[in-house]
Amino acid sequence: MAPETVTVTVTSSIGEGANLTVSDAMRQILDVFELLTAAGGKQGSDIAWQLVSVSMNSPLQVTARAVAARPEVAVREIAIREKALVAEGLSSIISGSEVPEWMTKPIRERAKQLFQRNVDRIGRTDFRLGDSSIISFEQGPARRAIAxxxxxxxxxxxxxxxxxxxxxxxxxxxxxxxxxxxxxxxINIREWTTGVTAKCVFTDDVSESIGKSHTWGEAWKRKRVLLSGEITYGRSGEISHIFADHIERIDPGPVKYEDVADPDYTGGLSVSDFIYAQREQERG
Incomplete structure (x- = not known):
């Protein structure tokens, strides 16, 4: 049974100074095979696309065949599914219809770069998916895809x-x-739980109570406080700023030994007996 193959052909733009660069051509090829792997989902890493032939003449043409990463992998089934999803997805994108669900954000960025090269420097990109089906796009379809x-x-x-x-x-x-x-x-503040920096503006009443800003700022700098008032959140849900009508300093005070000590930690053993028991346990 013939292996599943994919052939990608990259043609330079027509016109003066439109020679195909190695960087553009190779990135175009690599992005195509990244799309194939992504279309395979969890099974995408079960197969690899092995290089069969390269034609360096213009246009650049690369043919690869699907091979199994492990002996038990059903390489043909995975390769056929990958090619079908990519063919359907690219056709839908080129027509301006819809973006396939299997394209995550990083893969969408790769696909967009692939089309962008066709707008900027590459004349045409062709995909032959092992049979008579060929997907081609030039500058016009590439622009629709980007849009x-x-x-x-x-x-x-x-x-x-x-x-x-x-x-x-x-x-x-x-x-x-x-x-x-x-x-x-x-004041400029850093929110305690999220670490987000924001600005806190005081109402007139609070302004009068805290006195001169420079003296107050020097005394309270790096202190932890509780601020109450109207909180404004940005589009991402992070605090943008707060108009505070109340400020209260949080002073946790010194930590006392009896507040953190656990009298039952050693199970009634003395410190030396507890350490000895731990060492014996570690030795097995």
Whole structure:
């Protein structure tokens, strides 16, 4: 039974200074086989595409055949499925219809780069999938494909949702330094749980209570505080800034031995007996 093969042909653009570069041609070839592997999903790594022939004359042409990574792998079934998914996916993309679900974001970026080279420097790319079927695209279809990818990324961004909002609440933060915002005293903070940096602006009442910003900033720098007020979140859901109407210093104080000590840790043994028992246990 004949092996499953794929042939990729890369033709340079027509016109002065349009010679095909090694970098563009090889990246175009590599991206095609990355698409094939990605289409295989979890079984994509079960086969490899082995080089059969290379024609360095213009146009550049590379033929590869599917081989099993392990003896028990059903290489033909996987290769046929990969080729079918890539053929269907590329045809759909070129027509401006839809992006296949198996294309993750990194693979979509590779595919977009493949089409972008056809817009910029490569004249035509042809895929022969081992039989009479050939998928070809030039600059026009490549532009449609890129436009489709861009629409798809915008769709995904909208689908994920805009998490920007305002709500009243409290956050714990570390004060980085003192600043001002439209003549109001303010501080740059690092949110305690996420590490996100943001700006905290004080209301007039809080401004009066804390006094001069530079003196206050020097005294409270690197201190942990509880801030309450109107919190503004950005699109990604991270804190953008807070208009605080209350600030409270968090002072955990010294840690006492009796607060952390476990009197039952040794199971009633003395320290020396406990250490001896542990060593005996480690020796088996």
């Amino acid at each position: 489709l990818f861009e629409r798809y990324e915008r769709y995904l961004a909208d689908k994920e949702g805009d998490l920007s909002r305002k709500e009243y609440g409290s956050i714990e933060a570390v004060i980085l330094d003192a600043t001002t915002f439209r003549t109001h005293p303010a």
